[in-house]
Amino acid sequence: MFSSINPGVKEKTAEHILRLVLFLFLAFLPSVWHGQYALGLLTLMAVYGVLLIGLDATVGYLGQVNLAHAALFAIGAYGTALSIKAGAPFPFALLAGIITAFIPGAALAIPSLRLEGPQFALSTLSFASLTIVVLNQCESITNGALGLTIERPSFFSIKLDPTGFYWFCLVVLYSIWLASDQLLKSRIGMAIEALHDSPTATDALGIGSLRHKVLAFAWGSALAGLAGGLHVMNFGYLQPAAFGYELMVVLLLGVVFGGRRSQWGAFLGAAVVTMLPNLLSNRFLFSALVSTGCLLAFISPVKTLISRRMPSFNEAAPACAMLFALLLSFFVPNIEEWRKGIFALFLFAAVVGLPDGIAGALTAAVNNVLVFNPEPLPEAKGSIPSPKVLTGYPLRTSHLTKFFGGVTAVDTFSIEIKPGEVVGLVGPNGSGKTTLINLVSGLYSPDTGSIEIAGSHPRHGSLMAAAAAGASRTFQNLQPFYSLTALDSIIVCQKKVDRPAAMGLLRTVGLEDKARKRCSELSFGDLRFLEIGRALATCPRILMLDEPAAGMSKPDITRLIGLIDSIKQTASIGILLIEHHQDVITELCNRVAVMNGGSLIALGTPEEIRKNPRVIEAYLGAEDLHASCMIKTEEEPC
Known part of the structure; x- marks a missing residue:
C-alpha cells in the first residue's frame, strides 16, 4: 500500500495550475501537429468545449435530459451567419448568435422546466424537431437545405488565419470555463445543485427552484449560441441537417462520458466527441480504442464472478455493450454506416458504467494518491439569528380545511402561536399534523380558511410566498x-451570504467539525440537525419542526431538546413542533394542540392535555387508561 502524498497546495490552486498548463499545451499543439485538418479538429474541440459546458448546466446540474441544445446551437450559428451577411463586425456577429439562442432558450425554459423527466425531454425534443423544420422551410432567410456560406470577418481589422482563430477559440473556452466555474460555485450554483436534490426543500426554504432552473437553462442557451457563432466562423458553411438527431446523441455522450457537474468533464467530453467520429474512419485505431474499453468494462464483472457472485446490472450491462461494439469493429465491413448505433452503445455504457464520467474516475484516482491542503474555513460568528420585529403573531390560522377526495385531512383548524412560544402538535398517525404544516408552508393550498404569518397573508399554495412571509420548516x-x-x-439558505454566520449556525447545531463534509456523508442524526440549521438560516418568524427526533438516539434527543430550548430562549421565533416523544413535548412546549381526524380536539398545557378525556379516548379508545400513555416511546410502551 502506498501512502498519500501532500503536494503542499490547495486543491483549487492545483486545479488552476493544471488548467493553465493544459491550455498552454493546447496553444502550442499546432506547431507540432501540422495540417489544416488537425487544426480544424482542435478548433472544433474548443467550440464543443464551450457547447458542452452549456449543456452540462441542464444535464449535469439540473439533472434534466435536454434535447434542445443542438437546436439552440443551430439557432446561434444561423444568427451569427445572417448577421455577418448583413455586414455586422466580428464581435457583434457573435453577440447576435448569443442573443438569438438566448431568447428562445429562455422562452422554452419557463414552461418546459415545470416538467420533469420524460416530459421535459419530450418538450425539448419537440422544440429541436420544430427548429430543424423551420430552418429548412424558411428558404428566403436560411437558404433551406442548400445551406449558407459565409466568410469570417476581421477581428478589429485583424484578419484571423486558421491558427489565429483557433487561439481565439481557446481564449473564449478558457474564459467561459472560468466564468462557469465561478457561477456554479457561487450561491447561484449551490441553489441549482440544491434544487436538483430537492426542489420542494429549495422552495420551502425560500431559495427558489423555478428561477434558478430558468437561469441555468438560459446560461446554457447563451453558451450554445456562442458556440454556434464560433462554429459557423470556423467552417464557413451551415446546413440544417447537421444539427439533427446524431448531434443530439453525440452531445449527450460528451457530457455523460466526460463527467457531469464538471467543466473538466465537459472538456474531456468535447475531446472524445470530436475525435470519435474521425476514429470510425480508421478501423485499426477504432478497434484498439474499443478493445481497451471492453477490457476495462470486463474487469469489474470478472472480479465479481471470481468471488462466486453474480455481476450486477451496472457491472454486466457496460461490458455487454462494449463487447457488441468490439464485434462490430471486427466484423462490419463499413463501420461508419453504424456510427449512430455505436454512439448509442457508448452512451449506454457510459451512463450505466461511469456515472461520474471520465473526470469523476480520474478525480477519484488522484484523490487516492494526493491529499491537498483544505480551504480555510471562516471563523464562526453569531448564533441563532433573530428575525426583524414585525407586527402580528408568528402564526395564526383560521378555520383551515383541506380535502383529499372524500377525506377531510384538516377540518376547520384554528390556532395562534406567540413570539417565543413552542406549541406541540400531537395526534394519532393520519390525524392531519403534517398536512397542516404543508398548508402553512405553502406545499398545499387550503380549500377554505386563512393563514397569517407575521402579519402578512401569503398566497395559498406557494412555498416561496410562505417562505418570504417568514415560514420555515424541516421535513x-x-x-x-x-x-x-x-x-x-446553510449558506444557500441565507438571504445574504454570510459565511461566518453560517459557521456560527453549524456550531449552534453541533456540526462545526463537519462543515466540509457533503450531506451524502453525514449520518441520519446529523442530517436532522442540519435541517434545523438550514431552517434557522432563513431568519424565520415561525419555525415548523416535523418529527425532528424521529430515528434519533437518546443522546441526540437530549441534544435536540437543548437546541430547541436555546432557540426558544434566544430568538423571538414561534415554533410549531410535531413530535411523538413524550419527554420532548413535556419539556419544551408551552402549549400542546391535539388533532384527531383532521380536527383540533384539545389545546392546553402539557399537564392539561395529559388529563383531557377526549385526548385519552383518541389515543387509546378507553378513558380509564392513564394519559401518560398518550404519546408512546420505545422506552415506555403502553
Whole structure:
C-alpha cells in the first residue's frame, strides 16, 4: 500500500495550475501537429468545449435530459451567419448568435422546466424537431437545405488565419470555463445543485427552484449560441441537417462520458466527441480504442464472478455493450454506416458504467494518491439569528380545511402561536399534523380558511410566498442537499451570504467539525440537525419542526431538546413542533394542540392535555387508561 502524498497546495490552486498548463499545451499543439485538418479538429474541440459546458448546466446540474441544445446551437450559428451577411463586425456577429439562442432558450425554459423527466425531454425534443423544420422551410432567410456560406470577418481589422482563430477559440473556452466555474460555485450554483436534490426543500426554504432552473437553462442557451457563432466562423458553411438527431446523441455522450457537474468533464467530453467520429474512419485505431474499453468494462464483472457472485446490472450491462461494439469493429465491413448505433452503445455504457464520467474516475484516482491542503474555513460568528420585529403573531390560522377526495385531512383548524412560544402538535398517525404544516408552508393550498404569518397573508399554495412571509420548516422525511457540504447547505439558505454566520449556525447545531463534509456523508442524526440549521438560516418568524427526533438516539434527543430550548430562549421565533416523544413535548412546549381526524380536539398545557378525556379516548379508545400513555416511546410502551 502506498501512502498519500501532500503536494503542499490547495486543491483549487492545483486545479488552476493544471488548467493553465493544459491550455498552454493546447496553444502550442499546432506547431507540432501540422495540417489544416488537425487544426480544424482542435478548433472544433474548443467550440464543443464551450457547447458542452452549456449543456452540462441542464444535464449535469439540473439533472434534466435536454434535447434542445443542438437546436439552440443551430439557432446561434444561423444568427451569427445572417448577421455577418448583413455586414455586422466580428464581435457583434457573435453577440447576435448569443442573443438569438438566448431568447428562445429562455422562452422554452419557463414552461418546459415545470416538467420533469420524460416530459421535459419530450418538450425539448419537440422544440429541436420544430427548429430543424423551420430552418429548412424558411428558404428566403436560411437558404433551406442548400445551406449558407459565409466568410469570417476581421477581428478589429485583424484578419484571423486558421491558427489565429483557433487561439481565439481557446481564449473564449478558457474564459467561459472560468466564468462557469465561478457561477456554479457561487450561491447561484449551490441553489441549482440544491434544487436538483430537492426542489420542494429549495422552495420551502425560500431559495427558489423555478428561477434558478430558468437561469441555468438560459446560461446554457447563451453558451450554445456562442458556440454556434464560433462554429459557423470556423467552417464557413451551415446546413440544417447537421444539427439533427446524431448531434443530439453525440452531445449527450460528451457530457455523460466526460463527467457531469464538471467543466473538466465537459472538456474531456468535447475531446472524445470530436475525435470519435474521425476514429470510425480508421478501423485499426477504432478497434484498439474499443478493445481497451471492453477490457476495462470486463474487469469489474470478472472480479465479481471470481468471488462466486453474480455481476450486477451496472457491472454486466457496460461490458455487454462494449463487447457488441468490439464485434462490430471486427466484423462490419463499413463501420461508419453504424456510427449512430455505436454512439448509442457508448452512451449506454457510459451512463450505466461511469456515472461520474471520465473526470469523476480520474478525480477519484488522484484523490487516492494526493491529499491537498483544505480551504480555510471562516471563523464562526453569531448564533441563532433573530428575525426583524414585525407586527402580528408568528402564526395564526383560521378555520383551515383541506380535502383529499372524500377525506377531510384538516377540518376547520384554528390556532395562534406567540413570539417565543413552542406549541406541540400531537395526534394519532393520519390525524392531519403534517398536512397542516404543508398548508402553512405553502406545499398545499387550503380549500377554505386563512393563514397569517407575521402579519402578512401569503398566497395559498406557494412555498416561496410562505417562505418570504417568514415560514420555515424541516421535513418528516429528510430532504437533504446531497451534493452540497454542510456549510454550503446553510449558506444557500441565507438571504445574504454570510459565511461566518453560517459557521456560527453549524456550531449552534453541533456540526462545526463537519462543515466540509457533503450531506451524502453525514449520518441520519446529523442530517436532522442540519435541517434545523438550514431552517434557522432563513431568519424565520415561525419555525415548523416535523418529527425532528424521529430515528434519533437518546443522546441526540437530549441534544435536540437543548437546541430547541436555546432557540426558544434566544430568538423571538414561534415554533410549531410535531413530535411523538413524550419527554420532548413535556419539556419544551408551552402549549400542546391535539388533532384527531383532521380536527383540533384539545389545546392546553402539557399537564392539561395529559388529563383531557377526549385526548385519552383518541389515543387509546378507553378513558380509564392513564394519559401518560398518550404519546408512546420505545422506552415506555403502553
